Amino acid sequence: MPGLASPLNTRVQFLPTATLAALGLVFGLVMGLGAPLFTLDLTDRGYGAGMVAANSMMHAVGALAIAPFMPRLALRFGPKRAIFLALMGGATTLLLFPLSHSIWPWFPLRILLGAFCEVILVLSESWLNQITDNHARGRVMGLYSTLLSIGIALGPALLTLTGRQGNLPFWGTAAFLFLAGAAIMAPWMTSPPPVAPTQQRxxxxxxxxxxxxxxxxxxxxxxxxxxxxxxxxxxxxxxxxxxxxxxxxxxxxxxxxxxxxxxxxxxxxxxxxxxxxxxxxxxxxxxxxxxxxxxxxxxxxxxxxxxxxxxxxxxxxxxxxxxxxxxxxxxxxxxxxxxxxxxxxxxxxxxxxxxxxxxxxxxxxxxxxxxxxxxxxxxxxxxxx
CATH class of the missing domain: 1.20.1250.20 (MFS general substrate transporter like domains)
Structure with a gap:
Protein backbone atom coordinates (compact mmCIF):
# COMPACT_ATOMS: atom_id res chain seq x y z
CA MET A 1 0.00 0.00 0.00
CA PRO A 2 1.53 3.30 -1.06
CA GLY A 3 0.23 5.11 1.99
CA LEU A 4 2.18 2.81 4.34
CA ALA A 5 5.43 2.68 2.42
CA SER A 6 6.84 5.98 3.57
CA PRO A 7 6.31 5.55 7.35
CA LEU A 8 7.60 1.98 7.22
CA ASN A 9 10.68 3.09 5.28
CA THR A 10 11.32 5.85 7.78
CA ARG A 11 11.06 3.41 10.66
CA VAL A 12 13.42 0.92 9.04
CA GLN A 13 15.99 3.68 8.48
CA PHE A 14 15.48 5.09 11.96
CA LEU A 15 16.09 1.84 13.87
CA PRO A 16 19.66 1.16 12.61
CA THR A 17 20.57 4.83 13.07
CA ALA A 18 19.21 4.89 16.62
CA THR A 19 20.91 1.60 17.49
CA LEU A 20 24.32 2.73 16.24
CA ALA A 21 23.97 6.11 17.94
CA ALA A 22 23.07 4.32 21.18
CA LEU A 23 26.19 2.22 20.72
CA GLY A 24 28.17 5.45 20.98
CA LEU A 25 26.48 6.13 24.32
CA VAL A 26 27.30 2.63 25.58
CA PHE A 27 30.90 2.97 24.42
CA GLY A 28 31.17 6.29 26.27
CA LEU A 29 29.70 4.75 29.42
CA VAL A 30 32.22 1.91 29.36
CA MET A 31 35.12 4.32 28.84
CA GLY A 32 33.88 6.81 31.44
CA LEU A 33 33.25 4.11 34.02
CA GLY A 34 36.31 1.99 33.27
CA ALA A 35 39.02 4.67 33.42
CA PRO A 36 38.44 5.76 37.05
CA LEU A 37 37.63 2.18 38.06
CA PHE A 38 41.03 0.89 36.95
CA THR A 39 42.89 3.89 38.37
CA LEU A 40 41.27 3.75 41.79
CA ASP A 41 41.51 -0.03 42.00
CA LEU A 42 45.26 0.07 41.30
CA THR A 43 45.70 2.89 43.80
CA ASP A 44 43.90 0.84 46.47
CA ARG A 45 46.34 -1.98 45.79
CA GLY A 46 49.18 0.37 46.69
CA TYR A 47 50.56 1.16 43.23
CA GLY A 48 51.88 4.65 42.50
CA ALA A 49 51.12 7.10 39.72
CA GLY A 50 53.84 5.68 37.45
CA MET A 51 52.35 2.18 37.45
CA VAL A 52 48.83 3.54 37.03
CA ALA A 53 49.93 5.63 34.03
CA ALA A 54 51.80 2.70 32.48
CA ASN A 55 48.75 0.47 32.80
CA SER A 56 46.47 3.17 31.38
CA MET A 57 48.72 3.51 28.33
CA MET A 58 48.05 -0.13 27.46
CA HIS A 59 44.57 0.84 26.26
CA ALA A 60 46.13 3.19 23.69
CA VAL A 61 48.64 0.50 22.72
CA GLY A 62 45.79 -1.90 21.94
CA ALA A 63 43.93 0.74 19.91
CA LEU A 64 47.03 1.64 17.90
CA ALA A 65 47.91 -2.02 17.32
CA ILE A 66 44.50 -2.96 15.88
CA ALA A 67 43.96 0.18 13.77
CA PRO A 68 46.03 -0.90 10.70
CA PHE A 69 44.09 -4.18 10.52
CA MET A 70 40.63 -2.58 10.72
CA PRO A 71 39.87 -2.64 6.96
CA ARG A 72 40.90 -6.29 6.80
CA LEU A 73 38.71 -7.19 9.79
CA ALA A 74 35.71 -5.40 8.28
CA LEU A 75 36.25 -7.19 4.97
CA ARG A 76 36.68 -10.59 6.63
CA PHE A 77 33.74 -10.47 9.06
CA GLY A 78 31.60 -7.55 7.91
CA PRO A 79 30.88 -4.59 10.23
CA LYS A 80 27.97 -6.24 12.04
CA ARG A 81 29.75 -9.45 12.95
CA ALA A 82 33.04 -7.70 13.73
CA ILE A 83 31.32 -5.27 16.13
CA PHE A 84 29.43 -8.13 17.78
CA LEU A 85 32.63 -10.14 18.29
CA ALA A 86 34.38 -7.04 19.68
CA LEU A 87 31.50 -6.40 22.11
CA MET A 88 31.60 -9.99 23.32
CA GLY A 89 35.39 -9.92 23.54
CA GLY A 90 35.37 -6.65 25.49
CA ALA A 91 32.73 -7.94 27.92
CA THR A 92 34.63 -11.19 28.49
CA THR A 93 37.88 -9.27 29.03
CA LEU A 94 36.22 -7.11 31.69
CA LEU A 95 35.05 -10.23 33.53
CA LEU A 96 38.66 -11.47 33.70
CA PHE A 97 40.03 -8.42 35.54
CA PRO A 98 38.71 -9.23 39.04
CA LEU A 99 39.89 -12.84 38.73
CA SER A 100 43.53 -11.73 38.84
CA HIS A 101 45.16 -10.98 42.19
CA SER A 102 48.33 -9.77 40.47
CA ILE A 103 48.81 -6.54 38.53
CA TRP A 104 50.69 -8.09 35.61
CA PRO A 105 47.79 -9.81 33.81
CA TRP A 106 46.08 -6.40 33.75
CA PHE A 107 48.58 -5.17 31.17
CA PRO A 108 47.67 -7.62 28.37
CA LEU A 109 44.02 -7.38 29.39
CA ARG A 110 44.09 -3.57 28.97
CA ILE A 111 45.70 -4.04 25.54
CA LEU A 112 42.92 -6.45 24.54
CA LEU A 113 40.24 -4.13 25.88
CA GLY A 114 41.73 -1.20 23.97
CA ALA A 115 41.74 -3.20 20.75
CA PHE A 116 38.13 -4.38 21.18
CA CYS A 117 36.95 -0.85 22.02
CA GLU A 118 38.66 0.56 18.95
CA VAL A 119 36.91 -1.96 16.69
CA ILE A 120 33.56 -1.00 18.22
CA LEU A 121 34.20 2.73 17.82
CA VAL A 122 35.61 2.73 14.29
CA LEU A 123 33.21 0.27 12.70
CA SER A 124 30.07 1.61 14.36
CA GLU A 125 30.86 5.22 13.44
CA SER A 126 31.84 4.36 9.86
CA TRP A 127 28.72 2.19 9.50
CA LEU A 128 26.54 5.05 10.75
CA ASN A 129 28.29 7.46 8.39
CA GLN A 130 27.61 5.20 5.41
CA ILE A 131 23.89 4.67 5.99
CA THR A 132 23.13 8.35 6.63
CA ASP A 133 21.98 10.59 3.79
CA ASN A 134 24.22 13.57 3.13
CA HIS A 135 21.47 16.08 3.97
CA ALA A 136 21.38 14.73 7.56
CA ARG A 137 24.96 13.46 7.96
CA GLY A 138 26.26 16.42 9.94
CA ARG A 139 23.47 16.19 12.52
CA VAL A 140 23.73 12.41 12.87
CA MET A 141 27.52 12.40 13.29
CA GLY A 142 27.18 15.26 15.74
CA LEU A 143 24.58 13.24 17.67
CA TYR A 144 26.89 10.21 17.79
CA SER A 145 29.73 12.34 19.20
CA THR A 146 27.35 14.00 21.65
CA LEU A 147 26.04 10.69 22.99
CA LEU A 148 29.60 9.40 23.31
CA SER A 149 30.50 12.50 25.35
CA ILE A 150 27.41 12.09 27.53
CA GLY A 151 28.32 8.45 28.13
CA ILE A 152 31.84 9.38 29.22
CA ALA A 153 30.43 11.99 31.60
CA LEU A 154 27.86 9.54 33.06
CA GLY A 155 30.42 6.77 33.58
CA PRO A 156 31.90 8.10 36.85
CA ALA A 157 28.37 8.78 38.14
CA LEU A 158 27.42 5.13 37.55
CA LEU A 159 30.55 4.08 39.40
CA THR A 160 29.29 5.89 42.48
CA LEU A 161 26.09 3.83 42.27
CA THR A 162 27.77 0.44 41.86
CA GLY A 163 30.61 1.22 44.28
CA ARG A 164 34.21 0.30 43.65
CA GLN A 165 34.48 -2.69 45.93
CA GLY A 166 33.93 -6.21 44.70
CA ASN A 167 33.11 -7.44 41.22
CA LEU A 168 29.91 -5.47 40.59
CA PRO A 169 31.55 -2.58 38.65
CA PHE A 170 33.25 -5.01 36.26
CA TRP A 171 30.10 -7.10 35.90
CA GLY A 172 27.97 -4.01 35.34
CA THR A 173 30.28 -2.64 32.67
CA ALA A 174 30.39 -6.03 30.93
CA ALA A 175 26.58 -6.15 31.04
CA PHE A 176 26.38 -2.94 28.98
CA LEU A 177 28.51 -4.57 26.29
CA PHE A 178 26.46 -7.78 26.31
CA LEU A 179 23.26 -5.75 25.90
CA ALA A 180 24.82 -3.77 23.06
CA GLY A 181 25.80 -7.07 21.44
CA ALA A 182 22.18 -8.21 21.51
CA ALA A 183 21.07 -4.90 19.96
CA ILE A 184 23.64 -5.02 17.16
CA MET A 185 22.40 -8.51 16.15
CA ALA A 186 18.78 -7.34 15.90
CA PRO A 187 17.09 -8.21 12.58
CA TRP A 188 16.85 -4.56 11.48
CA MET A 189 20.65 -4.16 11.71
CA THR A 190 21.62 -4.91 8.11
CA SER A 191 25.19 -3.75 7.62
CA PRO A 192 26.60 -2.64 4.26
CA PRO A 193 28.24 -5.51 2.35
CA PRO A 194 32.01 -5.64 3.01
CA VAL A 195 33.98 -4.04 0.19
CA ALA A 196 37.77 -3.92 -0.02
CA PRO A 197 39.47 -0.49 0.08
CA THR A 198 40.54 0.80 -3.32
CA GLN A 199 44.04 1.58 -1.98
CA GLN A 200 46.26 -1.25 -0.79
CA ARG A 201 48.38 0.88 1.53
Whole structure:
Protein backbone atom coordinates (compact mmCIF):
# COMPACT_ATOMS: atom_id res chain seq x y z
CA MET A 1 0.00 0.00 0.00
CA PRO A 2 1.53 3.30 -1.06
CA GLY A 3 0.23 5.11 1.99
CA LEU A 4 2.18 2.81 4.34
CA ALA A 5 5.43 2.68 2.42
CA SER A 6 6.84 5.98 3.57
CA PRO A 7 6.31 5.55 7.35
CA LEU A 8 7.60 1.98 7.22
CA ASN A 9 10.68 3.09 5.28
CA THR A 10 11.32 5.85 7.78
CA ARG A 11 11.06 3.41 10.66
CA VAL A 12 13.42 0.92 9.04
CA GLN A 13 15.99 3.68 8.48
CA PHE A 14 15.48 5.09 11.96
CA LEU A 15 16.09 1.84 13.87
CA PRO A 16 19.66 1.16 12.61
CA THR A 17 20.57 4.83 13.07
CA ALA A 18 19.21 4.89 16.62
CA THR A 19 20.91 1.60 17.49
CA LEU A 20 24.32 2.73 16.24
CA ALA A 21 23.97 6.11 17.94
CA ALA A 22 23.07 4.32 21.18
CA LEU A 23 26.19 2.22 20.72
CA GLY A 24 28.17 5.45 20.98
CA LEU A 25 26.48 6.13 24.32
CA VAL A 26 27.30 2.63 25.58
CA PHE A 27 30.90 2.97 24.42
CA GLY A 28 31.17 6.29 26.27
CA LEU A 29 29.70 4.75 29.42
CA VAL A 30 32.22 1.91 29.36
CA MET A 31 35.12 4.32 28.84
CA GLY A 32 33.88 6.81 31.44
CA LEU A 33 33.25 4.11 34.02
CA GLY A 34 36.31 1.99 33.27
CA ALA A 35 39.02 4.67 33.42
CA PRO A 36 38.44 5.76 37.05
CA LEU A 37 37.63 2.18 38.06
CA PHE A 38 41.03 0.89 36.95
CA THR A 39 42.89 3.89 38.37
CA LEU A 40 41.27 3.75 41.79
CA ASP A 41 41.51 -0.03 42.00
CA LEU A 42 45.26 0.07 41.30
CA THR A 43 45.70 2.89 43.80
CA ASP A 44 43.90 0.84 46.47
CA ARG A 45 46.34 -1.98 45.79
CA GLY A 46 49.18 0.37 46.69
CA TYR A 47 50.56 1.16 43.23
CA GLY A 48 51.88 4.65 42.50
CA ALA A 49 51.12 7.10 39.72
CA GLY A 50 53.84 5.68 37.45
CA MET A 51 52.35 2.18 37.45
CA VAL A 52 48.83 3.54 37.03
CA ALA A 53 49.93 5.63 34.03
CA ALA A 54 51.80 2.70 32.48
CA ASN A 55 48.75 0.47 32.80
CA SER A 56 46.47 3.17 31.38
CA MET A 57 48.72 3.51 28.33
CA MET A 58 48.05 -0.13 27.46
CA HIS A 59 44.57 0.84 26.26
CA ALA A 60 46.13 3.19 23.69
CA VAL A 61 48.64 0.50 22.72
CA GLY A 62 45.79 -1.90 21.94
CA ALA A 63 43.93 0.74 19.91
CA LEU A 64 47.03 1.64 17.90
CA ALA A 65 47.91 -2.02 17.32
CA ILE A 66 44.50 -2.96 15.88
CA ALA A 67 43.96 0.18 13.77
CA PRO A 68 46.03 -0.90 10.70
CA PHE A 69 44.09 -4.18 10.52
CA MET A 70 40.63 -2.58 10.72
CA PRO A 71 39.87 -2.64 6.96
CA ARG A 72 40.90 -6.29 6.80
CA LEU A 73 38.71 -7.19 9.79
CA ALA A 74 35.71 -5.40 8.28
CA LEU A 75 36.25 -7.19 4.97
CA ARG A 76 36.68 -10.59 6.63
CA PHE A 77 33.74 -10.47 9.06
CA GLY A 78 31.60 -7.55 7.91
CA PRO A 79 30.88 -4.59 10.23
CA LYS A 80 27.97 -6.24 12.04
CA ARG A 81 29.75 -9.45 12.95
CA ALA A 82 33.04 -7.70 13.73
CA ILE A 83 31.32 -5.27 16.13
CA PHE A 84 29.43 -8.13 17.78
CA LEU A 85 32.63 -10.14 18.29
CA ALA A 86 34.38 -7.04 19.68
CA LEU A 87 31.50 -6.40 22.11
CA MET A 88 31.60 -9.99 23.32
CA GLY A 89 35.39 -9.92 23.54
CA GLY A 90 35.37 -6.65 25.49
CA ALA A 91 32.73 -7.94 27.92
CA THR A 92 34.63 -11.19 28.49
CA THR A 93 37.88 -9.27 29.03
CA LEU A 94 36.22 -7.11 31.69
CA LEU A 95 35.05 -10.23 33.53
CA LEU A 96 38.66 -11.47 33.70
CA PHE A 97 40.03 -8.42 35.54
CA PRO A 98 38.71 -9.23 39.04
CA LEU A 99 39.89 -12.84 38.73
CA SER A 100 43.53 -11.73 38.84
CA HIS A 101 45.16 -10.98 42.19
CA SER A 102 48.33 -9.77 40.47
CA ILE A 103 48.81 -6.54 38.53
CA TRP A 104 50.69 -8.09 35.61
CA PRO A 105 47.79 -9.81 33.81
CA TRP A 106 46.08 -6.40 33.75
CA PHE A 107 48.58 -5.17 31.17
CA PRO A 108 47.67 -7.62 28.37
CA LEU A 109 44.02 -7.38 29.39
CA ARG A 110 44.09 -3.57 28.97
CA ILE A 111 45.70 -4.04 25.54
CA LEU A 112 42.92 -6.45 24.54
CA LEU A 113 40.24 -4.13 25.88
CA GLY A 114 41.73 -1.20 23.97
CA ALA A 115 41.74 -3.20 20.75
CA PHE A 116 38.13 -4.38 21.18
CA CYS A 117 36.95 -0.85 22.02
CA GLU A 118 38.66 0.56 18.95
CA VAL A 119 36.91 -1.96 16.69
CA ILE A 120 33.56 -1.00 18.22
CA LEU A 121 34.20 2.73 17.82
CA VAL A 122 35.61 2.73 14.29
CA LEU A 123 33.21 0.27 12.70
CA SER A 124 30.07 1.61 14.36
CA GLU A 125 30.86 5.22 13.44
CA SER A 126 31.84 4.36 9.86
CA TRP A 127 28.72 2.19 9.50
CA LEU A 128 26.54 5.05 10.75
CA ASN A 129 28.29 7.46 8.39
CA GLN A 130 27.61 5.20 5.41
CA ILE A 131 23.89 4.67 5.99
CA THR A 132 23.13 8.35 6.63
CA ASP A 133 21.98 10.59 3.79
CA ASN A 134 24.22 13.57 3.13
CA HIS A 135 21.47 16.08 3.97
CA ALA A 136 21.38 14.73 7.56
CA ARG A 137 24.96 13.46 7.96
CA GLY A 138 26.26 16.42 9.94
CA ARG A 139 23.47 16.19 12.52
CA VAL A 140 23.73 12.41 12.87
CA MET A 141 27.52 12.40 13.29
CA GLY A 142 27.18 15.26 15.74
CA LEU A 143 24.58 13.24 17.67
CA TYR A 144 26.89 10.21 17.79
CA SER A 145 29.73 12.34 19.20
CA THR A 146 27.35 14.00 21.65
CA LEU A 147 26.04 10.69 22.99
CA LEU A 148 29.60 9.40 23.31
CA SER A 149 30.50 12.50 25.35
CA ILE A 150 27.41 12.09 27.53
CA GLY A 151 28.32 8.45 28.13
CA ILE A 152 31.84 9.38 29.22
CA ALA A 153 30.43 11.99 31.60
CA LEU A 154 27.86 9.54 33.06
CA GLY A 155 30.42 6.77 33.58
CA PRO A 156 31.90 8.10 36.85
CA ALA A 157 28.37 8.78 38.14
CA LEU A 158 27.42 5.13 37.55
CA LEU A 159 30.55 4.08 39.40
CA THR A 160 29.29 5.89 42.48
CA LEU A 161 26.09 3.83 42.27
CA THR A 162 27.77 0.44 41.86
CA GLY A 163 30.61 1.22 44.28
CA ARG A 164 34.21 0.30 43.65
CA GLN A 165 34.48 -2.69 45.93
CA GLY A 166 33.93 -6.21 44.70
CA ASN A 167 33.11 -7.44 41.22
CA LEU A 168 29.91 -5.47 40.59
CA PRO A 169 31.55 -2.58 38.65
CA PHE A 170 33.25 -5.01 36.26
CA TRP A 171 30.10 -7.10 35.90
CA GLY A 172 27.97 -4.01 35.34
CA THR A 173 30.28 -2.64 32.67
CA ALA A 174 30.39 -6.03 30.93
CA ALA A 175 26.58 -6.15 31.04
CA PHE A 176 26.38 -2.94 28.98
CA LEU A 177 28.51 -4.57 26.29
CA PHE A 178 26.46 -7.78 26.31
CA LEU A 179 23.26 -5.75 25.90
CA ALA A 180 24.82 -3.77 23.06
CA GLY A 181 25.80 -7.07 21.44
CA ALA A 182 22.18 -8.21 21.51
CA ALA A 183 21.07 -4.90 19.96
CA ILE A 184 23.64 -5.02 17.16
CA MET A 185 22.40 -8.51 16.15
CA ALA A 186 18.78 -7.34 15.90
CA PRO A 187 17.09 -8.21 12.58
CA TRP A 188 16.85 -4.56 11.48
CA MET A 189 20.65 -4.16 11.71
CA THR A 190 21.62 -4.91 8.11
CA SER A 191 25.19 -3.75 7.62
CA PRO A 192 26.60 -2.64 4.26
CA PRO A 193 28.24 -5.51 2.35
CA PRO A 194 32.01 -5.64 3.01
CA VAL A 195 33.98 -4.04 0.19
CA ALA A 196 37.77 -3.92 -0.02
CA PRO A 197 39.47 -0.49 0.08
CA THR A 198 40.54 0.80 -3.32
CA GLN A 199 44.04 1.58 -1.98
CA GLN A 200 46.26 -1.25 -0.79
CA ARG A 201 48.38 0.88 1.53
CA UNK A 202 46.65 2.54 4.46
CA UNK A 203 48.91 5.60 4.38
CA UNK A 204 47.67 6.45 0.88
CA UNK A 205 44.51 7.75 2.53
CA UNK A 206 46.57 10.44 4.22
CA UNK A 207 46.61 12.17 0.81
CA UNK A 208 43.01 11.31 -0.02
CA UNK A 209 41.39 12.53 3.21
CA UNK A 210 43.89 14.93 4.84
CA UNK A 211 41.21 17.17 6.40
CA UNK A 212 39.47 14.36 8.31
CA UNK A 213 42.78 12.94 9.54
CA UNK A 214 44.12 16.39 10.49
CA UNK A 215 40.87 17.15 12.36
CA UNK A 216 41.28 13.92 14.35
CA UNK A 217 44.90 14.74 15.18
CA UNK A 218 43.94 18.27 16.24
CA UNK A 219 41.04 17.12 18.45
CA UNK A 220 43.20 14.45 20.12
CA UNK A 221 46.09 16.83 20.80
CA UNK A 222 44.00 19.66 22.23
CA UNK A 223 41.44 17.46 23.97
CA UNK A 224 44.18 15.79 25.98
CA UNK A 225 45.94 19.11 26.58
CA UNK A 226 42.81 20.99 27.68
CA UNK A 227 41.45 18.31 29.99
CA UNK A 228 44.89 17.87 31.56
CA UNK A 229 45.97 21.50 31.92
CA UNK A 230 43.02 23.91 31.63
CA UNK A 231 42.23 23.69 35.34
CA UNK A 232 45.92 24.17 36.17
CA UNK A 233 46.07 27.18 33.81
CA UNK A 234 43.11 28.73 35.63
CA UNK A 235 44.61 28.03 39.08
CA UNK A 236 47.90 29.64 38.04
CA UNK A 237 45.86 32.66 36.93
CA UNK A 238 44.33 33.05 40.39
CA UNK A 239 41.27 30.77 40.30
CA UNK A 240 40.36 28.50 43.19
CA UNK A 241 40.56 24.76 42.57
CA UNK A 242 36.78 24.43 42.73
CA UNK A 243 36.20 27.29 40.26
CA UNK A 244 38.87 25.94 37.90
CA UNK A 245 37.24 22.50 37.91
CA UNK A 246 33.87 24.12 37.18
CA UNK A 247 35.42 26.00 34.26
CA UNK A 248 36.60 22.69 32.78
CA UNK A 249 33.13 21.19 33.23
CA UNK A 250 31.46 24.17 31.55
CA UNK A 251 33.89 23.89 28.65
CA UNK A 252 33.09 20.20 28.15
CA UNK A 253 29.35 20.97 28.21
CA UNK A 254 29.89 23.09 25.11
CA UNK A 255 30.95 20.02 23.15
CA UNK A 256 27.89 18.17 24.45
CA UNK A 257 25.27 20.77 23.49
CA UNK A 258 26.67 22.43 20.36
CA UNK A 259 27.66 19.56 18.06
CA UNK A 260 24.13 18.75 16.84
CA UNK A 261 23.24 22.42 16.05
CA UNK A 262 26.55 22.89 14.23
CA UNK A 263 25.92 19.59 12.44
CA UNK A 264 22.54 21.00 11.35
CA UNK A 265 24.35 24.04 9.94
CA UNK A 266 26.82 21.78 8.10
CA UNK A 267 23.92 19.97 6.43
CA UNK A 268 22.71 23.27 4.96
CA UNK A 269 25.97 24.98 4.06
CA UNK A 270 29.28 24.27 2.36
CA UNK A 271 31.24 22.11 4.83
CA UNK A 272 34.57 23.41 3.57
CA UNK A 273 33.62 27.00 4.37
CA UNK A 274 32.22 25.90 7.73
CA UNK A 275 35.49 24.15 8.66
CA UNK A 276 37.47 27.26 7.72
CA UNK A 277 35.11 29.37 9.85
CA UNK A 278 35.32 27.00 12.82
CA UNK A 279 39.11 26.88 12.53
CA UNK A 280 39.56 30.65 12.62
CA UNK A 281 36.81 31.03 15.23
CA UNK A 282 38.55 28.63 17.61
CA UNK A 283 41.92 30.23 16.84
CA UNK A 284 40.55 33.67 17.76
CA UNK A 285 38.77 32.28 20.78
CA UNK A 286 41.97 30.73 22.14
CA UNK A 287 43.77 34.04 21.67
CA UNK A 288 41.14 35.58 23.98
CA UNK A 289 41.88 33.13 26.81
CA UNK A 290 44.61 35.33 28.40
CA UNK A 291 42.07 38.15 28.69
CA UNK A 292 39.06 36.04 29.68
CA UNK A 293 40.95 34.02 32.30
CA UNK A 294 40.99 37.12 34.54
CA UNK A 295 37.24 37.72 34.06
CA UNK A 296 35.12 34.66 35.02
CA UNK A 297 31.97 36.23 33.56
CA UNK A 298 33.69 36.14 30.18
CA UNK A 299 35.67 32.91 30.66
CA UNK A 300 32.67 30.63 31.22
CA UNK A 301 30.70 31.50 28.04
CA UNK A 302 33.90 31.79 25.97
CA UNK A 303 35.12 28.30 26.88
CA UNK A 304 31.62 26.85 26.41
CA UNK A 305 31.34 28.21 22.87
CA UNK A 306 34.99 27.52 22.07
CA UNK A 307 34.81 23.81 22.92
CA UNK A 308 31.50 23.42 21.11
CA UNK A 309 33.00 24.86 17.92
CA UNK A 310 36.25 22.98 18.44
CA UNK A 311 34.68 19.54 18.98
CA UNK A 312 32.35 20.07 16.01
CA UNK A 313 35.30 20.28 13.61
CA UNK A 314 35.72 16.51 13.90
CA UNK A 315 32.06 15.61 13.21
CA UNK A 316 31.87 18.10 10.31
CA UNK A 317 35.11 16.76 8.80
CA UNK A 318 33.92 13.16 9.10
CA UNK A 319 30.55 14.07 7.58
CA UNK A 320 32.45 15.55 4.63
CA UNK A 321 34.53 12.37 4.34
CA UNK A 322 31.36 10.25 4.44
CA UNK A 323 29.97 12.24 1.55
CA UNK A 324 33.04 11.53 -0.61
CA UNK A 325 34.03 7.98 0.39
CA UNK A 326 32.13 4.74 0.99
CA UNK A 327 32.58 1.14 2.08
CA UNK A 328 36.17 -0.04 2.58
CA UNK A 329 37.62 3.36 1.77
CA UNK A 330 35.67 5.01 4.57
CA UNK A 331 36.69 2.31 7.05
CA UNK A 332 40.33 2.76 5.98
CA UNK A 333 40.02 6.52 6.62
CA UNK A 334 38.59 5.86 10.07
CA UNK A 335 41.43 3.40 10.76
CA UNK A 336 44.00 6.03 9.83
CA UNK A 337 42.13 8.52 12.01
CA UNK A 338 42.55 6.06 14.89
CA UNK A 339 46.30 6.17 14.40
CA UNK A 340 46.15 9.97 14.29
CA UNK A 341 44.13 9.98 17.51
CA UNK A 342 46.70 7.82 19.26
CA UNK A 343 49.57 10.04 18.12
CA UNK A 344 47.70 13.18 19.17
CA UNK A 345 46.79 11.76 22.58
CA UNK A 346 50.45 10.98 23.26
CA UNK A 347 51.96 14.22 21.94
CA UNK A 348 49.33 16.85 22.85
CA UNK A 349 49.75 16.84 26.65
CA UNK A 350 53.55 16.74 26.38
CA UNK A 351 53.78 19.70 23.98
CA UNK A 352 51.22 21.72 25.95
CA UNK A 353 53.15 21.10 29.18
CA UNK A 354 56.30 22.44 27.52
CA UNK A 355 54.34 25.45 26.20
CA UNK A 356 53.05 26.24 29.71
CA UNK A 357 56.58 26.13 31.06
CA UNK A 358 57.74 28.53 28.34
CA UNK A 359 54.92 31.05 28.87
CA UNK A 360 52.14 31.67 31.44
CA UNK A 361 49.68 31.62 28.55
CA UNK A 362 51.41 28.81 26.68
CA UNK A 363 48.28 26.63 26.64
CA UNK A 364 46.27 29.36 24.92
CA UNK A 365 49.01 30.03 22.37
CA UNK A 366 49.37 26.30 21.68
CA UNK A 367 45.60 25.95 21.09
CA UNK A 368 45.46 29.07 18.89
CA UNK A 369 48.42 27.90 16.79
CA UNK A 370 46.97 24.45 16.12
CA UNK A 371 43.48 25.78 15.32
CA UNK A 372 44.91 28.44 13.01
CA UNK A 373 47.03 25.89 11.15
CA UNK A 374 44.04 23.60 10.77
CA UNK A 375 41.94 26.45 9.31
CA UNK A 376 44.52 26.84 6.56
CA UNK A 377 44.11 23.23 5.37
CA UNK A 378 40.58 23.47 3.89
CA UNK A 379 41.48 26.96 2.72
CA UNK A 380 44.40 25.63 0.65
CA UNK A 381 43.23 22.08 -0.12
CA UNK A 382 40.01 23.04 -1.90
CA UNK A 383 39.36 19.60 -3.38
CA UNK A 384 39.81 17.67 -0.10
CA UNK A 385 36.43 18.60 1.43
Missing amino acids: LLRYLWLAPIAIAATLLIAMLDGAATSFLALYAIQSGWTERAATLLLSIMLLGATFMQVPIGWISDRTNRRYLLITLGFLTCGGALLWPVAIHQPALAYPLLFVWDGAFASMYSVAMAAAGNRYRDGDLIAIYALCSLAWGIGSFTGPAISAAAMQASPHGLALFAATLCGLFALLPLVLKKSV
